[in-house]
Amino acid sequence: MKKKVVIGLSGGVDSSVAAYLLKEQGYEVEALFMQNWNDTVGLKSEECPFEEDVLFAQMVAKKLDIPFHFVDLSTEYRAQVIDYMFAEYEKGKTPNPDVLCNREIKFDVFLKKALELGADYVATGHYCQKETIVKDGKEIYRLIAGVDNNKDQSYFLCQLSQEQLSKAMFPIGHIEKPEVREIARREKLASAEKKDSQGICFVGKVDLPVFLQQKLKAKKGRIIEISADKAKDIIPQSEDLKEIAQPYQFSPEMGEEVGTHNGAHFFTVGQRKGLNVGGKAEPLFVIGTDVKENIVYVGMGHEHPLLMRKALFIPNDDIHFIREDLRPTENCERRYDIRIRYRQPLQGGTIHFKEEGLYIHFDEPQRAVVSGQFAAWYDKGELIGSGVID
Numbered sequence: 074m075k076k077k078v079v080i081g082l083s084g085g086v087d088s089s090v091a092a093y094l095l096k097e098q099g100y101e102v103e104a105l106f107m108q109n110w111n112d113t114v115g116l117k118s119e120e121c122p123f124e125e126d127v128l129f130a131q132m133v134a135k136k137l138d139i140p141f142h143f144v145d146l147s148t149e150y151r152a153q154v155i156d157y158m159f160a161e162y163e164k165g166k167t168p169n170p171d172v173l174c175n176r177e178i179k180f181d182v183f184l185k186k187a188l189e190l191g192a193d194y195v196a197t198g199h200y201c202q203k204e205t206i207v208k209d210g211k212e213i214y215r216l217i218a219g220v221d222n223n224k225d226q227s228y229f230l231c232q233l234s235q236e237q238l239s240k241a242m243f244p245i246g247h248i249e250k251p252e253v254r255e256i257a258r259r260e261k262l263a264s265a266e267k268k269d270s271q272g273i274c275f276v277g278k279v280d281l282p283v284f285l286q287q288k289l290k291a292k293k294g295r296i297i298e299i300s301a302d303k304a305k306d307i308i309p310q311s312e313d314l315k316e317i318a319q320p321y322q323f324s325p326e327m328g329e330e331v332g333t334h335n336g337a338h339f340f341t342v343g344q345r346k347g348l349n350v351g352g353k354a355e356p357l358f359v360i361g362t363d364v365k366e367n368i369v370y371v372g373m374g375h376e377h378p379l380l381m382r383k384a385l386f387i388p389n390d391d392i393h394f395i396r397e398d399l400r401p402t403e404n405c406e407r408r409y410d411i412r413i414r415y416r417q418p419l420q421g422g423t424i425h426f427k428e429e430g431l432y433i434h435f436d437e438p439q440r441a442v443v444s445g446q447f448a449a450w451y452d453k454g455e456l457i458g459s460g461v462i463d
Contacts, residue, residue, distance in 0.1 A: 075101040078242060079187035080196040081179060082106055082134060082141070084126035087198030089133040089264040090253045091244040095196060096137055098244075103190060104134040105142045107183055109150035109174075132263035144186050146178060153177040159288040165364035166445025167341040171415075172459075176232040184240060194242045201227040202246035203238060208398060214238035216395050216456045221249040228415050231449040231459035232393050282339040282347065291335040294367035296350060299328035299360065304378035314425060314432040318386040318463075320444060321379055323361050323370045331371070337362040340369050343380060343441025381438040385413075385448060387460035388430040394458040401426045409450035409457065411435070413442060419451060431460065 080092045082104035096102045106127055127143070134141035154173045161168040179197060187195040200219030205212055214235055219225040233241070245253055257265035282291075299307075307327070309316040332350040334340065340347070344359040353373055360379040361370040372379050394400045401407070405426050410419035411433055421436040433448060442462060449459040 075099060076193040077101040077103065077191055078194045078196050079103050079105050079142075079190055079192040081183060081198075082130045083198070083270075084129035084133070084264060084267070085198065085270060086257050086262070086264045086267055087200070087245060087253060087269075089129075089198075089262045090256050091196055091198040092133065092137055092139065093256065093260055093262065094244040095242070096139065102137070103140045103142065103192075104130065104137075105144060105183070105187055105190065106130045107178075107186075108143070108145045109147055109154075109178060129264050129267060136260075136262060142190065144183070146182055146186075149182045150174070150178055153182075159285065161445050162285055162338045163289055163364070164445075165338060165362050167443045168445045169415075169447055171229050172232055172447050175230050176237075180230075180233055180237040180241065184237065188240075192240075194240055196242040196244055198245055199226045199230065199243050200224040200246055200250070201230060201243050203241060203243055212239075213396070213398060214241075217246075218451070218454045218456070219243075219246045223416075224250050226415075227451075227456045228412055228447070228449050231395070231447055231456055233395060235395070235397065238395070282335065285339060289336065289338055291339075292367055294334055294337055294369065295325070295330050296332040296334055296348060296369045296371055297323070297325050297328045298331045298350075298357065298371050298373065299323065299379060301372065301374070301377055301379075303327055307379060314384060314434065315386075317382075317434075318384040318432050320382075320442075321361055323363065323368075325368065328370070331357075334369050337364045337367045337369050342443050380440050382435075382442040383438050384432055384434045385442050386430060386432055386463045387448060388463055391461035391463070392431060392458065393460060396455075396457050399457055404428065409452060411448060411450050413439060413446060413448045413462065424450060430463075 078095050078100045080088060080102060082088050082092055092102055092104060108123055131141055154170050154177060157173060158168050158170050184195050200221050202217040202219060204215040204217060216227055216230060218227045307321050340359050340362050342359055345356050348357050350357055355374040357371040357373055358380060359369060360372045407424050409424055411422045412419055423434045425432040444462055446462050447459050448462050450457050
């Protein structure tokens with residue numbers, strides 16, 4: 074019997090070509106479109122992305138002559154992704170909803186729906202690869218970066234488990250985006266020229282403060298600028314890991330008030346837009362926020378030293394290993410390639426595994442290390458593990 078693969082058909086070109094390739098490879102393919110969001114609050118476009126996406130997905134399924142199914146997961150998505158997102162912003166952290174969406178929705182709730190349809194596997198249009206190896210008589214699944222360095226999406230899957238990977242397929246991970254477009258054009262798929270989606274997974278491109286104001290109230294506060302020459306008094310001069318891995322501590326007397334904002338929880342380290350402070354020789358960037366006192370701290374210039382950090386910390390409860398067989402059982406140090414945001418080039422560093430968690434010490438200071446984001450570590454292109462930055 075043919076193996077059945079249920080593909081998450083989003084209406085975009087990547088999942089469309091993934092569906093085509095699976096059918097060409099001889100699988101029994103069925104399409105499952107998931108609606109995860111139906112609210113337009115904060116959207117930058119008046120068009121409803123859902124209505125367009127489902128239409129494109131239906132056209133592709135018809136062209137490929139595969140069954141089309143629809144499932145509404147908006148309740149689960151709101152509870153497991155959006156509510157978490159609001160809670161993290163309220164704490165002054167910056168979560169990554171796309172990573173959560175993959176862990177909690179696409180490879181959990183969606184996967185269960187696919188299994189109910191009799192699926193042996195679930196497939197997506199992610200640019201990443203999966204390999205299976207046998208170690209000590211047991212199958213182990215490796216998550217490997219996509220061939221296309223410009224589109225590699227392995228980072229977004231950094232929280233998947235071995236069980237989730239066992240059912241996953243990534244049909245386009247071995248090819249590059251231009252070839253994906255070319256296949257779609259050749260096969261006359263409706264999504265061939267459709268633009269890639271942007272913004273929050275399944276929500277779209279949003280005006281973040283407007284979107285967050287659904288739950289978080291606007292509250293006027295001060296913007297305090299701290300000059301670069303104060304950095305030497307704020308950045309720890311020691312090499313103690315616990316010290317250098319902590320976010321910088323700021324207080325109003327360290328700088329001067331240069332403006333006001335409508336809520337510190339709407340801002341994140343490294344942000345430039347939305348400050349609305351003029352008259353400066355160079356742009357201002359957020360170097361820190363204090364949601365308790367409702368203060369946003371800024372520094373002038375892209376190279377402001379307080380935008381840079383040498384290290385970060387991830388507590389034990391927030392550490393996740395895709396390769397559980399490679400999790401250290403004792404205090405040790407290991408070299409990895411590290412990424413702290415999507416599309417960031419891999420950075421060399423040493424991970425120090427301690428009783429309380431792990432410390433990542435970078436070879437070169439990193440710009441805009443953001444609390445709440447995910448740090449992922451790789452070994453020769455394989456994603457080994459990840460964790461939430463403290």
